[in-house]
Amino acid sequence: MERDQKKTDQKRNDRRKEQKRLRHKRQSELCRRMARIFVVVLGVFLAVNIVKPKKEFSDSENRMLAKRPQLTWESIKSGKYMTEFETYVSDQFFLRNQWISLKLYEDKFLGKKESNGVYLGKRGYLMEKPDEPDWKNVKRNVAAIGEFAGRHSEIPVYMALVPNAAYILKDKMPANAPVRDQLNDIERVEKMAGDAVKSIDVADAMKKHSSEEIYYKTDHHWTSLGAYYGFEKIAKDMKIDGLETEYKVHVVSGDFQGTLASKSGYHGSRDAVSVYEPKNLKSDYIVLYTEEGKKSTSIYDSKCLKEKDKYTVFFGGNHARIDISTTQMSRKNLLLFKDSYANCMVQFLLPYYQNIIVVDPRYFYDSVDSIIDSYSITDVLFLYNVNTFLGDNSIADVLIQEEPEENAVQEEDGGQGEEDGGQDGEDSSQDGGGQEEDSEDSQDQDPE
Amino acid sequence: MIFSSVFFMFMFLPITLLLYFIVPRAFKNVVILFVSLIFYAWGEPVYVLLMLFSIVYNYVCGLEIDYNRKHGRSRKAKFAFIMSVAVNLGILGFFKYYGFLLENINAILPIEIPYKALPLPIGISFYTFQTLSYVIDVYLDKVAVQRNIIYFGAYISMFPQLIAGPIVRYSDVEQQLANRRESRAKFGDGVAWFLRGLGKKVLLANNIGVAYEAIAALPAGEMSVLSAWIGCAAYTFQIYFDFSGYSDMAIGLGKMFGFDFMKNFDYPYTSTSITEFWRRWHISLGSWFREYVYIPLGGNRVSRPKAIRNIFVVWFLTGFWHGAAWNFIFWGVYYGLLLFLEKYALKNVLERLPKVVKHVYTMIFVMIGWVLFFSPGMGSAVKYIGVMFGIGAGGFADGTAVYYLFNYFILFVLSIVCSIPYTYKKFTQFAFGKKQDHFKAAMVCYVLIFLLSTAYLVNATYNPFLYFRF
Numbered sequence: 001m002e003r004d005q006k007k008t009d010q011k012r013n014d015r016r017k018e019q020k021r022l023r024h025k026r027q028s029e030l031c032r033r034m035a036r037i038f039v040v041v042l043g044v045f046l047a048v049n050i051v052k053p054k055k056e057f058s059d060s061e062n063r064m065l066a067k068r069p070q071l072t073w074e075s076i077k078s079g080k081y082m083t084e085f086e087t088y089v090s091d092q093f094f095l096r097n098q099w100i101s102l103k104l105y106e107d108k109f110l111g112k113k114e115s116n117g118v119y120l121g122k123r124g125y126l127m128e129k130p131d132e133p134d135w136k137n138v139k140r141n142v143a144a145i146g147e148f149a150g151r152h153s154e155i156p157v158y159m160a161l162v163p164n165a166a167y168i169l170k171d172k173m174p175a176n177a178p179v180r181d182q183l184n185d186i187e188r189v190e191k192m193a194g195d196a197v198k199s200i201d202v203a204d205a206m207k208k209h210s211s212e213e214i215y216y217k218t219d220h221h222w223t224s225l226g227a228y229y230g231f232e233k234i235a236k237d238m239k240i241d242g243l244e245t246e247y248k249v250h251v252v253s254g255d256f257q258g259t260l261a262s263k264s265g266y267h268g269s270r271d272a273v274s275v276y277e278p279k280n281l282k283s284d285y286i287v288l289y290t291e292e293g294k295k296s297t298s299i300y301d302s303k304c305l306k307e308k309d310k311y312t313v314f315f316g317g318n319h320a321r322i323d324i325s326t327t328q329m330s331r332k333n334l335l336l337f338k339d340s341y342a343n344c345m346v347q348f349l350l351p352y353y354q355n356i357i358v359v360d361p362r363y364f365y366d367s368v369d370s371i372i373d374s375y376s377i378t379d380v381l382f383l384y385n386v387n388t389f390l391g392d393n394s395i396a397d398v399l400i401q402e403e404p405e406e407n408a409v410q411e412e413d414g415g416q417g418e419e420d421g422g423q424d425g426e427d428s429s430q431d432g433g434g435q436e437e438d439s440e441d442s443q444d445q446d447p448e
Numbered sequence: 449m450i451f452s453s454v455f456f457m458f459m460f461l462p463i464t465l466l467l468y469f470i471v472p473r474a475f476k477n478v479v480i481l482f483v484s485l486i487f488y489a490w491g492e493p494v495y496v497l498l499m500l501f502s503i504v505y506n507y508v509c510g511l512e513i514d515y516n517r518k519h520g521r522s523r524k525a526k527f528a529f530i531m532s533v534a535v536n537l538g539i540l541g542f543f544k545y546y547g548f549l550l551e552n553i554n555a556i557l558p559i560e561i562p563y564k565a566l567p568l569p570i571g572i573s574f575y576t577f578q579t580l581s582y583v584i585d586v587y588l589d590k591v592a593v594q595r596n597i598i599y600f601g602a603y604i605s606m607f608p609q610l611i612a613g614p615i616v617r618y619s620d621v622e623q624q625l626a627n628r629r630e631s632r633a634k635f636g637d638g639v640a641w642f643l644r645g646l647g648k649k650v651l652l653a654n655n656i657g658v659a660y661e662a663i664a665a666l667p668a669g670e671m672s673v674l675s676a677w678i679g680c681a682a683y684t685f686q687i688y689f690d691f692s693g694y695s696d697m698a699i700g701l702g703k704m705f706g707f708d709f710m711k712n713f714d715y716p717y718t719s720t721s722i723t724e725f726w727r728r729w730h731i732s733l734g735s736w737f738r739e740y741v742y743i744p745l746g747g748n749r750v751s752r753p754k755a756i757r758n759i760f761v762v763w764f765l766t767g768f769w770h771g772a773a774w775n776f777i778f779w780g781v782y783y784g785l786l787l788f789l790e791k792y793a794l795k796n797v798l799e800r801l802p803k804v805v806k807h808v809y810t811m812i813f814v815m816i817g818w819v820l821f822f823s824p825g826m827g828s829a830v831k832y833i834g835v836m837f838g839i840g841a842g843g844f845a846d847g848t849a850v851y852y853l854f855n856y857f858i859l860f861v862l863s864i865v866c867s868i869p870y871t872y873k874k875f876t877q878f879a880f881g882k883k884q885d886h887f888k889a890a891m892v893c894y895v896l897i898f899l900l901s902t903a904y905l906v907n908a909t910y911n912p913f914l915y916f917r918f
Contacts, residue, residue, distance in 0.1 A: 022880075023876075023880040023881070026879070026880040026884070026886075026887045027876075027880050027887075028633040028636075029887060030636065030640075030879070030880070030887040030890055030891060031632075031633045031634070031635075031636030031637045031639075031640065032632045032633050032636050033636065033891060034636035034639045034640055034891060034894060035632045035633070035635040035636035035639055036632075036636075037891070037895070038636070038639040039465070041898070042457075042458065042461065042462040042465070043462060045458050045462075046458060046459065046462045046463075049458060049459075061910065066909075076493055077493050077494065078493070079491065079492075079493050082449075082490050082491070082493070085455070086449075086453065086454070086455040087909055089454055089455045089458070089459055090453075090454040090455065090905075090906060090908060090909040091909055093454055093458070093906050096906055099902060099903045099906035099907065100903070100906060100907050100910055102899070102900070102903035103903040103904050103906070103907040103910075106651075106900055106903060106904070109858075110655060110856075110858050110859055111854070111855055111856070111857065111858050111859075112655075112658075112855060113851075113855050114855075116910075132667065174851070174855070175850075175851070175854070176847040176848070176850045176851035176854070177847075177851050178666075178847065178848040178851060265910065
């Protein structure tokens with residue numbers, strides 16, 4: 001009996017030993033193969049990366065890729081050389097775009113609904129995530145607008161703030177995704193602005209049409225259709241009579257992939273860009289880009305349809321100031337302060353004004369009041385996207401420029417803003433800095 | 449330079465390996481020292497001088513202590529020892545705590561001492577502790593003095609554990625510095641460690657960290673109780689996978705060069721008491737403090753008041769070691785208090801509880817600990833903890849919480865799966881068990897981790913230029 005027990009024990013022990021030996025053998029077999037594969041893969045990757053011809057430009061990211069940095073004692077001492085070299089190696093990694101797509105697939109597998117500050121919505125919709133505004137800065141801008149309206153009390157001053165797709169197209173957002181309540185933001189701005197500024201409730205108009213394609217799927221702008229609905233509401237509030245009833249819609253591009261596609265990396269959808277031609281109220285006009293000294297007989301720039309950002313078909317992008325004189329004899333002259341949302345809305349305004357002066361405060365450094373005098377402006381409109389408006393840091397600076405005696409008053413204003421915002425000096429120096437800083441700027445600002 | 453970067457993995461590492469394996473044995477430590485200094489200088493071009501000073505100074509101190517002790521001049525030995533410890537701690541204190549100290553002096557006293565906070569030399573907390581372990585052990589005659597400055601330099605600056613540990617004690621690698629054997633199997637084992645660490649860091653920690661950041665950035669008053677817990681859970685996993693992933697990579701790299709470093713993490717989130725948690729979390733730091741602070745103070749073999757004092761001294765220092773800020777000190781003392789309670793008051797109570805309850809108890813206190821750890825200051829830590837328990841919260845649960853829970857559900861599941869030992873045990877059983885071919889499946893897993901992580905690394909410089917405000 002006891003001997004049997006011993007025997008089975010012995011057997012069991014042997015089996016266990018054998019198993020252990022086998023496991024050890026397989027484990028070391030795996031390790032030895034892994035060693036070989038790892039060394040080969042690292043070697044091949046290194047060789048390919050060194051041999052591979054360097055790319056200068058990335059189409060999908062729309063930027064110059066990093067070049068091999070120059071080796072200097074200074075750049076080594078400061079560590080700049082090393083940082084740049086790391087970027088260089090990563091930027092020039094072989095099959096870079098494919099690796100990036102792989103990363104996006106992984107994100108998708110993990111169920112992520114955001115990429116680089118962009119919501120990945122339903123039905124191919126990409127939607128920009130509105131930023132938390134710096135309210136002190138907003139206050140300064142809005143105070144300047146209110147003051148401007150008060151100064152020109154004889155001219156009606158309107159303000160239309162267009163919400164973002166993320167707020168309007170709630171049904172296309174990822175389920176439960178948190179979105180800023182932009183209506184709340186707009187109301188807050190209206191209160192700040194006071195009675196001198198007449199607000200136009202575009203948000204409501206947009207909401208009514210939220211089932212239509214009023215925003216691009218791949219870009220942060222509204223479509224021409226969206227702009228049309230916005231225009232309807234604006235025209236009503238600004239008492240524009242004799243509205244055009246029929247438009248001919250020209251689809252000028254069918255494969256637009258906008259900023260949100262680039263930003264998120266998702267290139268799944270394509271958008272159509274359309275322009276609207278009135279059927280009855282045809283007017284001739286001349287467009288003058290004052291800064292550039294260029295003239296044109298069209299507000300459209302068809303060259304831009306060959307470029308990546310096809311939204312720039314409207315005016316070829318943003319300009320400090322655009323003067324449009326039409327053959328219309330109504331004697332109504334509009335001064336329009338705007339961001340890029342207005343670019344595709346101007347087409348609807350053309351038939352109703354003799355002069356439309358379009359000012360983009362981000363690039364404009366001249367006197368606004370002289371425009372009002374020399375063109376005998378009859379209406380002023382601030383047309384902005386909510387997110388851009390709340391992140392803007394140039395409106396106040398443009399509006400505050402004035403003659404000496406009034407200057408004193410406004411400088412006080414500006415001074416207060418400076419104390420409040422604490423970053424005014426920085427802002428105005430960054431204004432000219434170009435688009436990249438502009439976009440980053442608004443993200444960097446602290447929440448209230 | 450960090451391990452989880454394209455530059456390290458596809459430039460620095462292959463070139464280092466090539467150099468290391470083509471030179472004859474006598475030069476292998478030279479290569480280690482050389483590449484480690486480059487590794488350090490890469491991120492800290494100026495502070496590499498500090499590193500060089502540290503190497504030379506402590507090398508000389510070691511010799512002096514040893515010489516004096518062997519010639520019976522114990523006083524001189526003691527002096528050299530104290531000087532060495534003072535200089536090491538002085539450097540650490542100057543770079544790490546100087547700003548904090550003056551900030552607090554300025555706050556208390558009605559004077560204003562101007563100061564300029566210096567950038568912290570990377571890894572100084574780690575390599576100072578490594579250096580101290582050498583000097584102390586030489587003084588106590590626990591290890592032989594190192595006469596080869598190359599070997600000594602290689603130990604202090606060794607790049608795998610230079611910037612985030614594990615804190616390798618000199619006594620652990622003394623033999624390995626002189627004779628170690630690299631082998632193909634060991635190299636492959638190192639590769640496996642490295643890749644597991646890479647996956648933890650890049651695939652798990654970095655991804656779940658996004659959830660924590662998003663929730664932490666929610667405007668005040670809009671965070672629901674559920675959101676707060678989700679954010680805290682996300683951070684709990686982030687810091688574990690980040691830190692343990694980095695340690696695993698370090699251990700793996702060490703193995704590639706023939707070293708064996710101690711394990712730094714041992715499934716800490718399976719602990720059923722705080723005491724156990726600290727036996728499994730950052731093991732090398734815990735054992736350093738035990739060896740060089742707690743036991744020299746008398747440990748628990750002294751009168752009870754002294755033993756309690758010892759606990760709090762060690763945990764105050766542990767907290768302070770993590771960072772020069774009050775919330776780290778509180779974090780350390782918080783653990784001191786918990787450990788004290790477990791040791792003297794709760795011991796009998798805890799023993800009788802079922803395992804599940806003990807586990808939940810441990811995790812709740814660990815998570816609260818992480819709030820102290822991740823908050824920018826004590827004020828916001830208290831606020832966050834308040835929200836977790838419904839004080840000042842925006843409701844119990846809201847759409848935002850549901851959104852983050854659903855979107856990060858897979859990651860949370862993966863994180864849980866990867867933080868219990870069962871998974872890895874099953875994996876090895878499957879891969880190296882009965883069927884001969886299964887180890888190939890394991891290999892596929894490792895290759896996948898490698899490829900999937902590389903995609904994230906390459907993506908790190910994804911930086912589209914947008915005509916955004918245009």
